[in-house]
């Protein structure tokens with residue numbers, strides 16, 4: 001299991017997150033705006049999602065506490081599920 005790693009912000013100030021795609025097995029660096037974080041009531045319903053720039057497939061991956069912190073700290077849009 002791979003966790004997204006935050007890269008140091010480039011000169012533009014935007015943070016890039018490295019995320020692997022299970023469909024085409026490519027690894028892409030995505031800006032925060034390309035990722036969505038969904039926080040549910042339990043760890044099972046907490047995940048992040050993005051569209052793979054290589055194959056166009058929607059990717060959904062579980063987000064642990066550390067990943068949630070990483071993504072929210074990097075400005076990724078967060079959606080909280082009710083209940």
Ligand SMILES: [Zn+2]
Pocket residue numbers: 021022023024025026052053054055056057
């Ligand atoms: Zn892909």
